Amino acid sequence: MKQAKTLIRCILLDGFIFTFLALVALVVSIQPTEETMLKMGNNVMIFFGLWALGGVLVFILQKAKIKTLGNILFDPPQALTAQPDKHWTMSFWGIELIVAFIVAFITGLNVAHISIYELTDQDGLVGAMKVFGALFDPNWTILPKAILAVIETIFIAFMATVFAVPVAFVLSFLCAKNIMGSNPVSFGIYATLRTILNVTRSIEPLIWAIVFSVWVGIGPFAGMLALLLHSVASLAKNYSELVECVEEGPIEAIVATGASSLQVVWFAVVPQIILPYTAFTIYRWDINVRMATIIGLVGGGGIGTMIMQYQGQAMWEEVGCLVFVIAFVVWVMDTTSAYIREAIK
Amino acid sequence: MSKTILQVKDLEKTYENGVKALKGVSFDVKEGEFLVIIGLSGSGKSTLLRCINNLHEPTGGQILFKDRNITRLNKKDSRTLRSEIGMIFQHFNLIPRYSVLKNALTGALYRTPILSSLFGFFSQEDKDKALNYLDLVGIKEKAHVRADQLSGGQQQRVSIARALTQGPQILLADEPVASLDPATCHTVMDYLKKVNRELGLTIICNLHFLSLVRQYADRVIALKEGKLVYEGDPKNIDQSWFEEIYGESAKEVHVN
The missing domain is CATH 1.10.3720.10 (MetI-like)
Structure with missing residues (x-):
């Protein structure tokens, strides 16, 4: 009962992380046009399809007793056996966490249009100074x-x-x-x-x-x-x-x-x-x-x-x-x- | 030979989570008696008291209060019953921000019209009564002090005054001295005894310490795992009875 609950939580969380990584990889490799990005029906299907695949992957990992991020968060504390000789960045869940964060950060840079160039643009600066001064x-x-x-x-x-x-x-x-x-x-x-x-x-x-x-x-x-x-x-x-x-x-x-x-x-x-x-x-x-x-x-x-x-x-x-x-x-x-x-x- | 005020017959209480707190307990209480209930924590003492004033609904058996069955009452009758039975608690359960007098006056809520009570108006008669009982437990001079400014023993005395203001026919006391220091313990028990003697009020009291039981009880009953295992004179509880009630490894401690 408790294990089933953990498994579902892992499928949701780790599955979502895998889906996210797969989606980013997909967008980068195909470079879809804005028109394809707006096709709601198709994209929802792709999203849930990938999530299902992610879920299967999680299931396999669970069977192989590989500790994912979900296990670290949702497993009862006593179920986690300590691995003192292994640094957390070398474990599966550590790499999962780092990769997910780095990918999310780079995606964020692009989505939010973060640009040093705009921030230091001469005309923009002058306008801002005028308002700020006033x-x-x-x-x-x-x-x-x-x-x-x-x-x-x-x-x-x-x-x-x-x-x-x-x-x-x-x-x-x-x-x-x-x-x-x-x-x-x-x-x-x-x-x-x-x-x-x-x-x-x-x-x-x-x-x-x-x-x-x-x-x-x-x-x-x-x-x-x-x-x-x-x-x-x-x-x-x-x-x-x-x-x-x-x-x-x-x-x-x-x-x-x-x-x-x-x-x-x-x-x-x-x-x-x-x-x-x-x-x-x-x-x-x-x-x-x-x-x-x-x-x-x-x-x-x-x-x-x-x-x-x-x-x-x-x-x-x-x-x-x-x-x-x-x-x-x-x-x-x-x-x-x-x-x-x-x-x- | 005094009259029987309360008869408990085959009382059973099973909680919704399946815990059987009382498994068929029977005993009588005489008018004006100081009855003490002893037993380990979880033996059903608190549940028993709460069944008597309808805070808990028994799941089997009967309780006769002055020959009237008081189990399975409707809401209104159950309020009437509670007003006739006072109760004091281990943690006093006063309203911390209210004055001592107002705390004592909450004992008169049952007979105060709802609207008046919401505006804090109590009858002069009830105020006199409350002050009178505060005087009886020796705390009248603190009547206008906030209840949370008092020591534990003083708070318990206020809660006795609150219960007395109800004008009860029985006073239930659930571990009244369990969170007090030994010295204060005796003060509070002495006031309970005084109430019992001077007002002739029937008292049913849960206690932990046998030394207190011997000193104050007229009669004692012992509960073990929801069953009555002893009934009689407190002086007859010897070592073997003690072990029977509290388990073989138990040792008696004394309160001085």
Whole structure:
């Protein structure tokens, strides 16, 4: 049973590494045109075909008792016999690791178009210096406007956090395995909510901002809604993890007094989580201020929107002023929230 | 001849993972008695106590509390039962961030309306009761101190006050002194004895140390691997009984 599990994991991991190496070799030797690279159906078949071959290769290696990288990672520790006379770079898995890394590195150089030539290009350098210089020579006349805009940003973040907290608070209990895991119905609710929240969280607030700016119009409200959604999903996850590690003792004691379920949660669970909840909430507000800036870039209001307007007109001195204001606010929020979180630990 | 308050009949408990914690245990408890349960860790002592106040559901047998069967109760009846049976724990299980008084008041949760309790409102009567019991266990002057500021022995006394505030008819004590130092051990046991004598409260207590058993118990029962192996006067536990209960290589240790 355990061996079968390890074998499957090895086929997945080592098989994938072999597939990757084979694919790189294939691309280098055939030099396919862009058209062939875009033929999804064909390429998927080639990919899985190679993976199957890789799997067979892994299977053979396993039968031959050759330790692959998968064995090193997934075998139980006692199954690994030490080979003191053999340096790890001389073993099969060592060579596998080194080759895979070197091939991935060279592929990466090409795919990311990394080029020293572009980096040191004269025209490019001059342009970059101009923008950079302007950023360090801010136009302070727009400072009052920038301050008003950043206040808007801070309040967008604040409202998103305030509205998210009660929702996430309720959700956190419904998303905690120790509270919901006891019967099939509640476990169903738990699993469904977790999935929805995971999906919500994995969609960037930037995307939500675009959705909401179409829905309620461009401006701070759209930005607030985007942050709210993301905050609910993130806080519910943070909070529910705290609920999952509460101590059972006080819960048992309050249950033993004959208290109702709601009283048990309120008297035995809440006191244990209230401070870490507060810490996460402050941290979330801090994150939200930074995110609100980014969201402003796509029309979520606040200082981000202002940056977008000035950089569209290449007014770099003005952008410089805004960047300075943002940096200052983020620094203050960051320091304060870290200090408060430390204090309430 | 005092009345029987609790009858345990052929009690069985098999956990979902297949562990048989209790294999048919029967005994009676008299009103006002100080009954001690001894046995090795894993002998089923804790499970037995938790079956009595319905924290665990027995898988067989009966428990009669004042002649009423209390196994397989619905949720509401089970809460009512728990409110009539106080319990204290090895690790005290107080709410660390609450004051001593508020911890004691959690004993009144059952009879406090839910909404009032959520806002922290308890009746004056309950507050007086809680203070009175804190006084009884000698810790009234700490009523407004946070529970986590107290020593282990003091915390256990608060948890006795919490259980008493319930107004229970039986007090269960699960290894009440197992995580305390020897000196504090006696203080806590003395308070339990005081509660037993002065309030006439029936106490069922799990203990490890035989010396404590001889000093405090009216009667003792011993569990071994989920079965009752001894019942009687604590003074009659001699070396051979001791070896029978704890295994042949066991040696008795004393708490002073």
